[in-house]
Amino acid sequence: MNFGAGVPTVEVTDLKDDDFLLDVREDDEWQAGHAEGALHIPISEFVARYGELTEAAPQDGRVHVICRSGGRSAQVTMYLVQQGIDAVNVDGGMQVWAAGGRPVVTDTGDSGHVI
16 A cells, blocks of 8 residues: 655565564554554554653664554654654554564464454
8 A cells, every 4th residue: 555655664584583663553453463562552543642652662773663554654754753763663563463474463472463
């Protein structure tokens, strides 16, 4: 998907295991399955919970923003870039993540799925 030339984007295949990942999907999507170690702040709560991101994100690191397919994460990525944060949208989101064989887990550590 193309969300415009202004949205910095990275492919799932370019992500390393220790990259900081921000998942902006809603609670039901997160509970069904997510990337282990990701920070979860739903887009619907993002502005109110912005401080959680600034506390958790690496000071000089990049924030990789992910959602189901890349639309919501593109919006959050643009917001973060406007705030001066080094952020990139994960192209294709959790659908491409799971299709590429990357692990999807639940909060209990069991195998999850993308909805």
